Structure formats: structure tokens, C-alpha cells
Amino acid sequence: MTPTPADPDAPAVSIGGVSHRFGTLDVLHDVTFDIPRGTMFGLIGHNGAGKSTLFRLMLGLIVPTGGTLRVLGELTAAPAFRQTRRRIGYLPETFVTWDNLTGTEVLHLFADLKQVPRAGCPALLDLVGLGAAAARPVHTYSKGMRQRLGLAQALLGEPELIFLDEPTNGLDPQGIADFYAILAAVQARGATIVITSHILAEIQHRVDRLAIMHGGRVAALGTLAQLRDGMALPLEIIAAVEPSRHAAAAAALALLAARHGDGIAWDGVPEGFHVRCPAADKMAVLAALVPHARDVAVRESTLEQVFLGFGGGHVQRV
């Protein structure tokens, strides 16, 4: 029987002061955060930051050497967690499967291992776009098709919580878009998704919340907007200005900069102006430029800039 968590509103994952040590190597240090139910949560960090270790801990495959870890309301160290694991899906970084079996046969085997009915397999193969290839042996699949088969096995039994470790590695742009469209549908039915990726441009607008891991610690946590605010990275505003309006636009910017101090900087280019300013000055800069501009675009800092700002790009081995 599937156990029901005591509190259905409890976070999908609750990590409290978790540390982990392999032998003499301290890999995670006092990691504390929750993953709210129904969210798509991104876990990012440099190579060796501890993401996969945290995944293995959340899956109950290893037990933390310090702190507590609750997943779907159950302590991962508790014997009852074996039952809870049936409500969890997992796509490892490297999805290894039986190459001589067909897509359908592979999925049947995973369904048997997970003790869920095989009857759901055809619909899952259709969902991931493998319906037409289901009867072909897996050794004839492309890398993208294998990854989609991996996603299908992670979705067996309609799990409430799904862990995906760098799931879009090797997928082409259309494959990545299709992959996230499936995840959006899965999230819409209420599932929580935890995903790691090194392709930050890909996940920045797709995840609801993020944790940036650095050297086994949580360096930052929140929505992309909160992380941007925390970093106070400047915005870039690009204004297309006709030559006849250049002087007037430059004068408006100079007046604004004199009023707002050093935070506003700009370059004149043949097509107009590139302005960098604190986010708080965005509306003032737009108000100065719009009367003179043919077009204006605002570029907010990317997740990659935020990540690098938090020291994410600095590989520090723990």
C-alpha cells in the first residue's frame, strides 16, 4: 500500500543541515533547503560541487553522515522509505539499458522492477515520441531517443517527484524543447521536478526555483529574480536611435547620470546607445531614452552571469 504523508502540504524535499563524507572527504557541508511541491527546481553548480551526491541522498541510495533528509514526508534513512521510493522517478546522468531489447521490452522490465502495471507503457512511449520506434531494438536508437526512453522509465507509475540528472545532454534544440514540453505537462498534473544541468541558458526560464551549489555548500537559493536581486547585477538597455536624435538622447542620459550618480554608464554606437544601469534605475533610463528612440530592448542578467557572480564558475574541489 502506498503510504500517505502526514502533511500533504509538506515540502516535496526537506533538507536540514545535511553533510556528507566519503571516507575522509567532506563532500557536502550543512546543506539546508526545501523543495516546494509542484515546482520545477534547478540544482546547478560546478563539476564536483556535490549535485549528484545530493541526488543520491534524496533518492535514499546513500544516507547522510549528518543532518536529516525528508522526501515526500518520509525520512530517507527510515526503512519505510523503500515504499516511498515507488512514488519517485529518476533519470541518472548516464542512462544504461539493455541494447538488444526493444523500447517496449526495456520499459516493461523497468515497470516490473518498479512494480507498476505494464499497461501504462504504450502511452508513455507515445508521450516521449517513441511510439513508432517502440518495436525496434534500442541499439538502433539515436542518443536523443535513448534519453527519451530514459525519461519514459522515470515517468513510470506517475511519480509525484522526479529527479533528472543532466537529462538533456546530447539532445538537439528541438529535442530539448520537446523534453521540456513533456516536463511542463508532468508538472501541470502536480508533480515536483528536480533537475540538474550545466546548460544554464536552457533552464533559466524553465525552473521556478534554483539552488546554486559551490564546494559542497548552498551558495544561493531562490527564484532567478531573487538571485539577480541578491547579486545586484546591472541591466543592459539597448536603444535604437536615429542619428538626428543622437545628441538629444546623449544629453538626456548625461542629465540622468548627473542626478543618479555613477551607476549609469553608456556607450554610443552607430545604431544608438548601450546603457548599463542598476535594476532600480531601469524606469528612469527608459523614460530618458524613449522620447528619442525608435526601439528599446531591456536585457536582464542571465543565470550564467548570476552563477559566475556567486563563484559558480570557480572550480573548488572539496
Ligand SMILES: Nc1ncnc2c1ncn2[C@@H]1O[C@H](COP(=O)(O)OP(=O)(O)OP(=O)(O)O)[C@@H](O)[C@H]1O
Ligand atoms: N562514491 C564516492 N566516493 C568518493 N568520493 C566521491 C564519491 N562520489 C562522489 N565523490 C566526490 O564527491 C564530490 C562531489 O561529487 P558529485 O558527483 O556529487 O559532484 P557533481 O556536482 O554532481 O559534479 P558533476 O557536475 O561533475 O556531475 C567530488 O569531489 C567527487 O569526487
